[in-house]
Amino acid sequence: MTSVPVNEIATALLSVPIPPTLRDAGTARRVARSINCLHRLVPSSQILLAADYPLARESGGASTLDGLERHAGFDDADRRAIETGNPRRLFPRLSGAR
Numbered sequence: 001m002t003s004v005p006v007n008e009i010a011t012a013l014l015s016v017p018i019p020p021t022l023r024d025a026g027t028a029r030r031v032a033r034s035i036n037c038l039h040r041l042v043p044s045s046q047i048l049l050a051a052d053y054p055l056a057r058e059s060g061g062a063s064t065l066d067g068l069e070r071h072a073g074f075d076d077a078d079r080r081a082i083e084t085g086n087p088r089r090l091f092p093r094l095s096g097a098r
Helices: 006-014 025-041 058-070 076-090 092-096
Strands: none
Touching: 025 058, 058 076, 076 092
């Protein structure tokens, strides 16, 4: 069996077209429900933005970012904290990262 570099696997996975059914309003509703439930459980100061890149499709990240933007319970400061502030506080070595 031949070993294949992870970046080649990721490129192959990302090149597969996403079916329209995964980009529909149902996905947006599921993301919105998930963010709403999470925000009921913990304050925004305990939420991190994460991605499964390079193995996840780009649409998953886009849906999550869109959900964060649309969630009425988060203001701009909450969104900045979730996207960058909270991870940098939790992982101080990231403070110099861009």
